[in-house]
Structures are given as structure tokens and as C-alpha cells.
Amino acid sequence: MSETSVNVGGEPVLVLDGIQHAYHRTVAVRGISLSVRPGEIVAVTGPSGCGKSTVLHVAAGLIRPQSGTVRLFGQQLEGAGDDERARLRRSKIALVLQFGQLVPELTGLDNVALPLLLDGHDPKEARRLALSWLERCGAQDLAEVGPPEMSGGQAQRVAVARSLITSPQLILADEPTGSLDSIGGRELLDLMLGEARRSGAALVVVTHDNSVAARADREIRLLDGVIASEAVLA
Numbered sequence: 001m002s003e004t005s006v007n008v009g010g011e012p013v014l015v016l017d018g019i020q021h022a023y024h025r026t027v028a029v030r031g032i033s034l035s036v037r038p039g040e041i042v043a044v045t046g047p048s049g050c051g052k053s054t055v056l057h058v059a060a061g062l063i064r065p066q067s068g069t070v071r072l073f074g075q076q077l078e079g080a081g082d083d084e085r086a087r088l089r090r091s092k093i094a095l096v097l098q099f100g101q102l103v104p105e106l107t108g109l110d111n112v113a114l115p116l117l118l119d120g121h122d123p124k125e126a127r128r129l130a131l132s133w134l135e136r137c138g139a140q141d142l143a144e145v146g147p148p149e150m151s152g153g154q155a156q157r158v159a160v161a162r163s164l165i166t167s168p169q170l171i172l173a174d175e176p177t178g179s180l181d182s183i184g185g186r187e188l189l190d191l192m193l194g195e196a197r198r199s200g201a202a203l204v205v206v207t208h209d210n211s212v213a214a215r216a217d218r219e220i221r222l223l224d225g226v227i228a229s230e231a232v233l234a
């Protein structure tokens with residue numbers, strides 16, 4: 001592990017218990033339980049279609065699983081309405097989904113500033129911070145560019161900048177650098193891992209990249225919708 005370890009401990013920030021989910025007749029996840037502690041870096045790996053994205057979307061409260069429970073920062077998600085879920089996500093969690101999921105009508109800069117603007121921060125200060133995060137993510141050239149004009153990799157850089165600007169306590173990332181070349185992807189992941197280590201945020205990252213998994217505290221490998229193996233690496 002190249003990053004400096006922080007203390008990993010305390011009450012879990014995320015607990016999944018007995019999660020099952022199917023899309024029509026396709027069973028994606030069949031009974032997954034896992035728990036993530038503050039500051040822990042967890043890599044979720046496994047072959048295509050094994051259920052990784054579904055687990056991440058359930059953890060983020062974007063998918064309501066057919067059975068099982070999700071607890072985020074001690075709060076049970078089942079009873080929470082959509083507004084409450086959105087509030088919880090905005091205040092403590094950052095999401096980086098596979099295709100960036102940026103707001104198409106806004107510039108790169110305003111996409112990054114958006115979480116702060118929604119939280120009522122001073123717009124000038126929010127944009128100043130957004131520019132500095134774009135620079136750190138190698139995306140300063142995208143400040144005035146709209147998402148429809150960005151490549152997949154560029155959108156991922158902007159999405160990572162947006163995820164880190166709020167100093168989240170939990171980062172949920174689904175193949176956050178899958179559209180970048182290997183060097184660019186490595187640099188951006190280095191930044192995410194480094195930031196998580198520095199700030200003490202927990203990071204759950206879905207990845208096909210073995211080198212990322214090797215630098216996590218724990219690797220959870222899925223196969224056909226169940227946890228096939230779990231390795232503590234740190």
C-alpha cells in the first residue's frame with residue numbers, strides 16, 4: 001500500500017444485510033451482506049454481470065432492493081422517502097457512476113460546484129473551489145465545456161472532481177476511470193485513494209483493475225450475485 005493508512009474503525013458507515021435484487025427475471029444479487037467502516041477502502045471486483053453495479057446502486061439508495069436492508073450512517077434506508085435519501089446522499093456521500101452522470105445543461109465548472117451551490121455556499125467561492133478540483137483532476141480545460149461535448153473519460157474526470165469537492169464521508173464509485181486510458185485512469189484513482197486516505201473517507205470502488213484492488217484495505221469478489229471471496233489486504 002503506497003498511501004499512509006489512517007485509523008480505520010468506529011461504527012460502520014454502510015451496512016448491507018441480505019440484499020437480493022432482480023431485474024424482471026434476471027436475478028442480479030442473491031443475498032449480499034457487507035459492512036464498511038469509516039476510512040476503509042473496499043474494492044468490489046468480479047466478472048462482468050456478477051452484480052457489482054447493482055450492489056453499489058443499492059448502497060447509494062438509488063435502487064430499492066427486493067429484500068434485505070441498507071443502513072447508511074446508522075440510518076435505515078427502507079423507511080426513508082426519496083427526499084430523505086437525496087438529502088442523506090448530498091450531505092455525506094459522493095457518487096461516481098460509470099458514465100459520469102453530469103447535468104448536461106451545465107458547464108464542467110458548474111457541475112463540480114453544484115453540490116456546494118445546492119448547499120447554499122457562496123457561488124463565487126464554490127466556483128473557485130470547483131476550478132481547483134478540476135485542476136487536480138486534470139480537467140481544468142473543461143471548465144467552460146458542456147457534458148455533451150466531453151468524451152467519456154473527460155466526463156469521468158469532472159465527476160470525480162464533483163465527488164471530492166464536498167469532502168464526503170463515504171465515496172461510492174462504479175468503475176470511476178473505466179473510460180480513461182491506463183495512465184490517466186491510474187492518476188485519477190491515485191487522487192481518489194489519496195484523498196480518501198487523507199480525509200478519512202470510506203471508499204467503495206467497483207473496479208476491474210487488479211492494481212486498485214491491491215491497494216484497498218479489503219477486496220470483495222462477487223460471482224453470480226453472491227460474495228465468492230473476501231480478502232483483507234492491509
Ligand SMILES: Nc1ncnc2c1ncn2[C@@H]1O[C@H](COP(=O)(O)OP(=O)(O)OP(=O)(O)O)[C@@H](O)[C@H]1O
Binds near residue numbers: 027028046048049051
Ligand atoms: N436495468 C437492468 N435491466 C435488466 N437487467 C439488468 C439491468 N441492470 C443489470 N442487469 C442485469 O443484472 C445482472 C447484474 O448486473 P450488474 O450491472 O449489477 O453487474 P456488473 O458486475 O456491475 O457488470 P459490469 O461489470 O458489466 O458493469 C446482469 O445479468 C445484468 O445484465
